[in-house]
Each structure stands twice: as structure tokens, then as C-alpha cells.
Amino acid sequence: DGGITQSPKYLFRKEGQNVTLSCEQNLNHDAMYWYRQDPGQGLRLIYYSQIVNDFQKGDIAEGYSVSREKKESFPLTVTSAQKNPTAFYLCASSIADLPVEQYFGPGTRLTVT
Amino acid sequence: KQEVTQIPAALSVPEGENLVLNCSFTDSAIYNLQWFRQDPGKGLTSLLLIQSSQREQTSGRLNASLDKSSGRSTLYIAASQPGDSATYLCAVTPETSGSRLTFGEGTQLTVNP
Numbered sequence: 001d002g003g004i005t006q007s008p009k010y011l012f013r014k015e016g017q018n019v020t021l022s023c024e025q026n027l028n029h030d031a032m033y034w035y036r037q038d039p040g041q042g043l044r045l046i047y048y049s050q051i052v053n054d055f056q057k058g059d060i061a062e063g064y065s066v067s068r069e070k071k072e073s074f075p076l077t078v079t080s081a082q083k084n085p086t087a088f089y090l091c092a093s094s095i096a097d098l099p100v101e102q103y104f105g106p107g108t109r110l111t112v113t
Numbered sequence: 114k115q116e117v118t119q120i121p122a123a124l125s126v127p128e129g130e131n132l133v134l135n136c137s138f139t140d141s142a143i144y145n146l147q148w149f150r151q152d153p154g155k156g157l158t159s160l161l162l163i164q165s166s167q168r169e170q171t172s173g174r175l176n177a178s179l180d181k182s183s184g185r186s187t188l189y190i191a192a193s194q195p196g197d198s199a200t201y202l203c204a205v206t207p208e209t210s211g212s213r214l215t216f217g218e219g220t221q222l223t224v225n226p
Contacts, residue, residue, distance in 0.1 A: 004156075006156075031212055033212075033213075040122070040218065040219075041218050041219075042117070042202060042204075042216030042217050042218045042219060043157075043202070043204075043214075043216045044216075045213055045214070048212075048213065050211075058213070088154075090156055090157065092157075094212055096212070097211045097212045098211065098212055099144035099145050099206040099211070099212055100212070101147070101159055101162055102147075102159070102212070102214065103159070104149075104156040104157040104158070104159075105156050106155055106156045107154070107155065107156050109154070
């Protein structure tokens with residue numbers, strides 16, 4: 001089955017620790033995205049990647065970092081510099097950096113205490 | 114800067130009722146508008162995508178309309194069912210953004226049996 005997987009589903013960390021969220025897709029999509037969702041709010045774009053070895057900041061990139069070494073993988077690191085890291089994180093992909101449909105993973109809920 | 118607003122924030126209806134969810138956006142220069150469904154703690158499922166040149170799209174009991182010039186879209190759900198209970202999000206792709214989506218905050222729908 002083609003799709004996007006995110007792991008883990010739930011993640012708990014202590015304040016001050018970096019944590020990496022996994023996102024893998026087997027849709028052969030060039031573009032991938034990371035969004036953050038807070039309760040009662042829409043999604044906000046953190047980072048996106050149009051192609052392997054390239055990525056751009058979204059609207060709320062501060063305190064986050066990404067890499068895109070393989071087409072199918074786009075991990076997100078939440079660093080200790082992110083002031084309010086507790087949130088629901090969603091990964092998405094699309095066939096290209098074009099205005100086409102985006103496909104979303106099931107999300108990772110990160111709780112930092 | 115593009116802003117997307119969804120009204121109402123929450124809606125509770127009895128089963129069988131026809132209902133309308135509203136989405137408005139401030140800049141009419143968009144490629145398309147998408148409606149998504151999100152179940153609690155889950156990722157997003159794309160329901161309908163309307164290109165800027167289209168007026169409406171239909172899928173089963175769902176009908177989405179787009180009035181680009183006035184910056185409005187509606188999602189019509191016919192004969193609502195308890196299984197329709199979810200949060201519905203709309204998102205636009207601004208013409209200046211390639212593939213980047215701007216999301217509304219969502220409408221939380223509850224259909225009571």
C-alpha cells in the first residue's frame with residue numbers, strides 16, 4: 001500500500017532535549033512538508049522540501065531543523081530552542097512543488113514537560 | 114498575507130440534517146481550495162479540491178462551491194450521519210506560493226444520532 005508513515009504516534013520528552021520525528025513516504029513524491037497543529041487551530045507550515053538535498057523554511061521554522069537525504073524520508077528535529085514544542089505534528093507529501101493535492105500522514109503527538 | 118477563516122468554529126446537528134460549512138479567504142489570487150476532514154488525533158483526509166477556474170466539486174453527499182472573486186467557499190453535507198462527525202478544514206494555495214497551503218482553523222462538526 002502506498003502512503004505516508006509517521007513514527008512514533010506519541011512522544012514524550014523532557015524540556016531541553018532534542019527529539020527527531022520520522023516521516024517516510026512510498027508514493028514517489030518529490031515534495032514533502034512538515035506542519036504543526038495546536039488545539040483548535042489550523043495547520044502551520046514548519047519546513048518543506050521540493051527535492052532531495054533541498055529544503056526551505058515555512059512560516060514557523062524557528063527551533064526546528066530538517067534533512068532530506070533520501071526522496072522517501074524527511075525527518076524533523078525539534079530542538080531545545082523551540083519555546084513551545086508540545087503540539088501535534090503532521091507530515092505531508094505531494095507529487096511536486098505544485099498546487100496539487102497533498103497527502104497527509106497520521107501525525108505524531110509530542111509532549112514536552 | 115493570505116488569511117483563511119472558517120465559521121462556525123463548532124456545529125452540532127441532529128442526524129439527517131443538511132448543513133453548510135463556510136470558509137473565507139482574504140486574497141482571491143489562489144490556485145485552488147481544498148476541503149479536508151480530520152478525525153480526533155488523526156491526520157487529514159482530502160475530501161474535495163476545487164481549482165480556481167471551477168465553481169464547484171461534488172463527491173457523494175458532499176458538495177463544495179467556490180466564489181473566488183468574493184473569497185468564499187462552502188462545503189455542503191447532505192443527509193448528515195453520525196460518521197460525519199469530525200473537524201473540517203479548508204486550505205487555499207496562494208498563487209505566490211507554489212504548493213504551500215494556508216489553512217483555516219477548522220469547524221468541529223458533531224452529528225447526533
